[in-house]
Every structure is written in structure tokens, then in C-alpha cells.
Amino acid sequence: MRPRLDLFLIRDSLRDCQETTYFSGKLHKFTAQLLDVIEYVLQNEKSLSEDIVRAFASHALGANRYLTGSTTKESPYEIEYCLQSVVPKWSKRDCYITTALTDGRDFHFEPTDPWAFVKTALPGFDTNGFDPLLVQLGVPRVYSHKPLYCIPLYHELGHFVDVSNGVTNLSVLIQAPNSTPEYRHRMEHFADLFAASYIGRCSIRALEIIAPGNQSSATHPATADRVKLVDDFLADRQTGLIPLFQTCLQHLKLPPLQREFDPAPVKTAFDDIRTYPIATTRELHGIFGSAWNYFEDSLDNRSPPWVASAPTDADIERIINDLTEKSIRNASIRERWNSGATP
Amino acid sequence: MALLHKDELQRRLGVTGEESLFIDPLLDQSQIGEVTVDLRLGCDFLVSILTRRPYISTVKADPAFRGIASYFQTTRREFGDSFVLYPNQLALTTTLEFVALPSDVYADVLTRSSYTRLGIHLNTMIQPGYRGCFPIELFNESNNPVELVVGARIFQARLFAGPFKSSYHGATTPRKYLGNVRPTASRAADDPDLDRLARIKEKR
Numbered sequence: 269m270r271p272r273l274d275l276f277l278i279r280d281s282l283r284d285c286q287e288t289t290y291f292s293g294k295l296h297k298f299t300a301q302l303l304d305v306i307e308y309v310l311q312n313e314k315s316l317s318e319d320i321v322r323a324f325a326s327h328a329l330g331a332n333r334y335l336t337g338s339t340t341k342e343s344p345y346e347i348e349y350c351l352q353s354v355v356p357k358w359s360k361r362d363c364y365i366t367t368a369l370t371d372g373r374d375f376h377f378e379p380t381d382p383w384a385f386v387k388t389a390l391p392g393f394d395t396n397g398f399d400p401l402l403v404q405l406g407v408p409r410v411y412s413h414k415p416l417y418c419i420p421l422y423h424e425l426g427h428f429v430d431v432s433n434g435v436t437n438l439s440v441l442i443q444a445p446n447s448t449p450e451y452r453h454r455m456e457h458f459a460d461l462f463a464a465s466y467i468g469r470c471s472i473r474a475l476e477i478i479a480p481g482n483q484s485s486a487t488h489p490a491t492a493d494r495v496k497l498v499d500d501f502l503a504d505r506q507t508g509l510i511p512l513f514q515t516c517l518q519h520l521k522l523p524p525l526q527r528e529f530d531p532a533p534v535k536t537a538f539d540d541i542r543t544y545p546i547a548t549t550r551e552l553h554g555i556f557g558s559a560w561n562y563f564e565d566s567l568d569n570r571s572p573p574w575v576a577s578a579p580t581d582a583d584i585e586r587i588i589n590d591l592t593e594k595s596i597r598n599a600s601i602r603e604r605w606n607s608g609a610t611p
Numbered sequence: 612m613a614l615l616h617k618d619e620l621q622r623r624l625g626v627t628g629e630e631s632l633f634i635d636p637l638l639d640q641s642q643i644g645e646v647t648v649d650l651r652l653g654c655d656f657l658v659s660i661l662t663r664r665p666y667i668s669t670v671k672a673d674p675a676f677r678g679i680a681s682y683f684q685t686t687r688r689e690f691g692d693s694f695v696l697y698p699n700q701l702a703l704t705t706t707l708e709f710v711a712l713p714s715d716v717y718a719d720v721l722t723r724s725s726y727t728r729l730g731i732h733l734n735t736m737i738q739p740g741y742r743g744c745f746p747i748e749l750f751n752e753s754n755n756p757v758e759l760v761v762g763a764r765i766f767q768a769r770l771f772a773g774p775f776k777s778s779y780h781g782a783t784t785p786r787k788y789l790g791n792v793r794p795t796a797s798r799a800a801d802d803p804d805l806d807r808l809a810r811i812k813e814k815r
Contacts, residue, residue, distance in 0.1 A: 341687040413793075541742035541790050543635045543709045579789075587790040594709050594744070594792040597654075598636045601707065601762070604690050605638045 271322040272313055278328045279306045281336065288339050294364055294400070299335055301398050302328060305386055308393045320389045327382040334378070334404040337368030344407055346596040347418045350556075351425050353549055354466060355403065357523060358429045362400035369409040376406040377424040379431045403428050414589045415596065416560055419467060419474050426462030430455055438516045439509075453489040457497055457509050464498045465525045466553045470560035472498040501525070529554035538562055538591055539573055546599040559592040615716065615770040617645050623713060629776065633711035642764065649723065649764040651707035653744055655793040656694060657683035659701040669799040672809050680796040688761045695758050696731065696751040703794035705744035707762060714740040714776045718768045720747070726765050729757045733766065739777035743791040 282299050309316065309324055337343065348365045355363040370376075383399035405424050411417040430436050436455045445451045463471035472495050484490040500507045506514075514524050530548065532555040537544040546552050566574045566584050574584055615623070620643050623632035634648065642649040659682060668676040683703065688694050696702055712718060718737040721727075730753025737745055747766065751757055759765060788795060 341685070345687075345689075540633075540711065542633050542711045545635055583789075590790055590792045597792075598709065601690050602636050602638070605636070605762075608691075 271318065271325040272310065274325040274329065275306050275310055275321070278325065278332050279303060279310075281332050282306070282328075285332075285336055285339055292338075292364070294362070295335060295338060295366070297398075298331075298364065298400060298402070301395070302331060302335075302382065305382070305390070305393055308390065312392065316390070323389065324382075324385060327380055327385055330378055330380045330404065331382055331402055334366035334368050334402060338366040342369060342409070342412050343367045344412045344415065344418050344421075346593050346600070347415050347421055349600045350552055350596060351403070351405075351421060353552065354425060354528075355428075359401065359432060363403050363428075364400055365403045365405065367405045367407050369412055370406045371409055373408050374406065375408070375418075375420040375424050377427040377431075378404040378406065379428070380404060381432075401432060413593060414585075415592045416556065416563060416589050417474075419463075419470055419556055419560070422463035422467050422471055422556075423459045426459030427455065429462055430458045433520055433522060435513065435516050435520065435522075438519060439512050442515065443512055449484075449486045452487050453484070454509060456488050457494065458513055460494050460498050461501050461510065461513065461525050464501055466528050468527075468529060468531075468554070468557035469498065469502055470557040473560065502527075529557070532558040532595075534558045534562055534591075534595075537595075538588065541573065541587065541591070543591055543595040543598055546595055552596065552599055555592060555595060559588060563588045612771050612773045614646055615772055617643055619772075620648060620770065623716075629714045631711070632713055632716070632770070633709075635709045637708065644767070647767040647769055650710075650720070650745065650766040650768055651762050652694070652759055652765045653705040653707045653747075653793075654687055654690065654761055655704060656686050656688070657703040657794045657796055658686060660684050669797075669802075670805055670809060671800050672806075676800070678796075679798075679800060683796050690762045692761050693758045694761060695756050696749055697756045698730075698751050698754055700751055702749045703796065704747045704749060705791065705794050706747060706766060707744070709744050709792065710737075710741065710768075712737065712739055712741045712770070713772070714778065715774075716770050716772050718745070718770050720745055720766055720768045722765060723767050726757075726759075729753060730755075731757060731759075731765070737768075739773075739775065742789060744793070746788060746791065746794060 282303050286296065286299055286303075305324070306328060309321060313321060344367060348367060352365045355365070381401060383395055386393055386395055403425065405421055407418060407421065436451070436458055439454060440451060445454060460472060475491055476495060479491050482488070482491040484493070497508050497510070501510055510525075517524055528550065530550040532544055532546060532551045534544040534555065538559070544555065546555060563585070565571070566588065567581060579587070620632065623630055624634065624637075624643070638651070657680075662682055664675065664677060664682075666675070667679060667682055670676060694702070717739045718741075720733065720735040720737060722731050722733045730751050732750060732752055733747060735746065735748065745766075745768070749759075
């Protein structure tokens with residue numbers, strides 16, 4: 269389609285979005301600002317090159333997909349809440365987690381920065397300093413209420429932190445990779461380590477289950493190599509790429525990769541089919557590893573209360589995912605309740 | 612059968628084991644009243660919608676049968692957001708609180724009088740030993756739409772202790788609503804008696 273016509277369609281879609289009940293005033297403002305830029309581009313199209321209009325339409329289309337996804341009332345709100353608590357440490361700019369539900373099995377991160385593009389390519393438009401980043405994440409629809417199956421989103425957030433801060437790019441200047449695949453592998457290793465720093469070994473356990481014997485490819489390292497590096501990191505062994513990444517983070521004045529979680533002792537609560545009252549932000553991330561271990565143990569060993577012919581494996585999966593989701597939701601409710609105590 | 616009073620409710624909130632009462636989140640201690648526990652409106656809703664079907668069938672063998680969930684639309688509100696319940700509208704939801712009842716206690720859940728006076732009626736019985744967010748069937752019997760705020764204290768539970776010990780989640784028969792954290796459409800069609808009754812009808 270012609271870029272101008274695309275912009276008309278995106279504008280209409282964003283206007284529809286604005287008419288739904290948004291959970292987040294911040295996303296509402298983001299959408300309003302984006303609509304202002306679209307109007308500006310449509311009104312000044314003759315003075316802009318077609319390439320600029322096309323590139324902007326591409327940014328707007330991507331943002332539209334994730335803004336729409338985050339207002340479908342199907343988003344994985346609980347894990348979005350967990351991820352949102354991570355980003356302030358890794359970005360000086362405001363960052364809003366957005367998700368689009370996909371019909372496949374893939375999780376993904378879609379990089380975009382429309383405001384950087386606007387500043388560079390549309391200098392006539394005044395953003396008034398408005399420049400938040402959208403963290404655009406893709407989530408399989410079937411997992412939207414399955415927080416334990418959404419663990420790969422921490423890995424995808426690692427890609428966001430890498431891309432938005434240029435960690436792997438800096439590593440290339442310090443220690444040049446031998447090939448393009450090696451560069452791509454570094455990106456995957458960084459995202460793996462980032463995820464492990466927040467949720468521990470369950471981040472890589474999911475990979476062991478999904479792709480146990482995968483060999484190295486043009487885009488991804490071999491599963492065995494990824495597992496080894498994460499295990500080394502969690503054992504505080506400074507091997508492989510770990511020192512290089514830590515050096516890059518130091519140069520970028522970012523925090524080092526380190527354990528950012530405490531295990532959440534869920535066993536007593538989950539054995540009694542109760543939620544676990546999460547007490548700290550470190551436990552908020554730690555519950556993923558603890559609940560994952562509990563889940564695997566329940567399936568494999570069928571210890572009480574999971575011994576009878578009922579419940580089935582499907583019941584166990586549903587109940588443990590639900591207990592995890594509700595434990596996270598209750599933590600978010602308590603935080604919001606406390607925030608309402610003062611004007 | 613004894614209605615639990617405040618001292619006993621608070622005692623059970625503080626103990627572990629079969630007598631333990633668990634409510635998460637209990638945002639305000641004042642939710643524990645003299646003989647009731649105030650409960651809050653949850654975030655998820657299943658709203659009854661009109662469809663092309665003439666009626667909801669509960670008999671799976673009926674050619675007109677469609678999954679009961681297809682007569683409802685899922686929606687969600689954040690904590691503090693509003694949900695508008697229209698006259699004669701049915702909406703399924705849950706309490707905000709996840710509750711684990713003691714094995715010797717069952718609960719009657721009602722709307723608080725402030726909401727009953729708006730035409731929102733409810734009367735649900737929860738089994739001893741239940742685990743999950745209490746299922747709620749909202750219905751507006753007034754002439755006006757009513758705004759309900761997620762997180763508001765709309766319900767109250769009366770808890771009764773009896774000389775019995777129920778093993779709700781240890782039962783050999785699977786419990787349909789064990790550990791529920793969001794509303795579930797009716798599973799009336801899953802009642803095994805309906806198959807038997809259908810066979811009786813065929814043999815007439």
C-alpha cells in the first residue's frame with residue numbers, strides 16, 4: 269500500500285483503540301501523541317520525502333499492533349507487571365511494556381523507537397520532550413494466562429535492554445566477533461544471562477524442554493552452550509562472555525548482571541492449594557523459578573496433594589499456573605492499594 | 612452449626628492446619644466484621660450476551676447444544692476501574708480475594724446491603740474446604756445501570772462451622788472449580804445425571 273494510505277488506516281485503528289477503556293493512562297497518552305505525529309505527517313506530506321513517510325508508517329504500524337494488543341483485555345497482565353518492575357533499572361527513559369498475542373508458539377521482541385525517528389526525520393514536529401519507549405513483546409495466545417509458560421519473556425526483555433543500550437554493539441568494539449553468527453549468538457547469550465539474573469535457572473530450563481538438542485545455527489547458539497553459560501553465571505563462574513558483558517555494562521554505566529531474585533518458598537502454600545503472599549520485588553521474580561520447580565516436581569513425583577487419579581496432569585498445570593498468576597496479581601493489588609493511601 | 616464471630620474468624624486467620632482460614636489479599640483488617648467477612652469485587656468478568664440461539668441447552672445430546680461459555684463474553688477491568696452492570700444483565704465474576712476455607716466451615720456469600728438496595732442480589736453457598744476466588748453471579752434487578760468498582764467491598768460472607776471435616780481438594784472425584792482464580796461458565800451440561808435422564812427419555 270502507499271504509505272499515505274497506510275497512515276490513514278493506522279490513524280483509524282489508533283482512534284478505535286482510544287475509544288476502548290484503557291488500563292493505562294500512559295498508553296493512552298502515547299497513542300494520542302502518535303496520532304498527533306500522524307496528522308502532522310499527513311498534513312505535511314508534500315514537503316516530506318516518500319522514504320520518510322514510509323519509514324514513519326512502519327514505526328506507527330508496529331506501535332499500533334502492540335498498543336492494540338495491550339488493550340484487548342487478554343494480555344498477560346501479571347507478567348507485564350513483573351517485567352515493568354525491571355525496566356527502570358535499565359533505561360533512563362520511560363518504558364511501557366506492551367504485548368501482542370500471536371497464534372504461533374513464538375515469543376519475540378520487536379525493537380522500535382518512533383520518537384528517535386521523529387526527532388531525526390521530522391524536526392518540524394515538536395515532541396515537547398515526550399519520548400517513552402514501547403517494549404513490544406509477542407506472546408502466544410494460548411499462554412496468555414500461563415505465567416510459567418511466559419518465562420521466555422524475560423529473555424525477550426533482555427533483548428530490549430541489549431538493543432536499547434547497545435550492549436552487544438559495544439562488545440563488538442571491545443572484542444570483535446569472528447562472524448555475523450557469532451555476533452548474533454552474543455545477543456542471545458546476553459538475553460539468556462539477563463533472564464537468568466531475574467528468574468534463575470528456570471529461564472534456561474524452558475529452553476532445555478523446548479529445544480533440548482538444538483545445534484548452533486546462524487542465529488542461535490547450541491542449546492548446550494547456552495545452558496552451560498547460564499549455569500556458570502548462576503554459579504558465579506566468570507567464564508565465556510560473562511566478563512565481556514560485565515565490562516560493557518560498566519562502560520555504559522549500567523548495573524552489572526547479578527542475581528536480582530530470591531526464591532519464593534511456595535511449597536507449603538501450593539500444597540494446600542493457596543496463593544503465596546509475595547513479600548518483595550525479589551520474590552516477585554523468584555516465584556517463577558520456585559513455581560516452575562514445584563510444577564515439575566508435582567508432575568514427576570505426584571507427591572501430596574497431587575497423588576490421586578484426580579487431578580490429571582492438565583489439572584496440575586492449570587492450578588499451579590493459576591496459583592502463580594494470582595500470587596503475582598495479589599502482589600500488584602497490594603502495591604496499588606498502598607499507593608492509594610496518600611493523595 | 613455455629614456462625615463464626617469476629618474473635619473466632621481472627622483466630623482462624625492466625626492458625627495453620629485444618630482450622631486455618633486463608634484470605635489473600637486481606638487489604639484491610641476492618642473487612643473482618645462482627646459476624647461477616649467483607650469481600651471485594653474481582654477483575655475478570657464473563658458477561659451474558661444475546662446470541663442467535665433461541666436458548667441455552669444443558670443437554671449435550673440436544674442438537675441445539677452449544678458450549679455454555681459461548682453465551683458469555685470475557686472482559687477484564689483493572690483494580691480501581693469500573694464495571695457497569697445493566698438492568699437484567701447477568702455477569703459472572705469472582706471475589707478479589709483468594710480464599711481457603713477450613714475443612715469444617717462453609718460460607719454463605721451475599722451482597723452487602725448497600726448494593727442490595729441498588730438491585731444487585733446474590734446468594735451463593737461455598738463448600739467446606741473450598742480453595743479459590745469465590746464465584747459470584749451478579750444480576751441487576753433494578754431499572755438503572757449500576758457502576759461497580761473493582762476492589763470495592765460489595766460482598767459479605769457468613770461462615771458457619773459444623774461437626775464435619777470435608778476434604779474438598781483431596782476428594783477422589785475431581786472438583787470442577789478447585790483453585791479457580793477467574794470466573795467460569797456454568798458446567799451444568801457436565802452433570803452425569805443428564806446422560807441418564809436423556810436415556811430415560813429415549814426409552815419412554
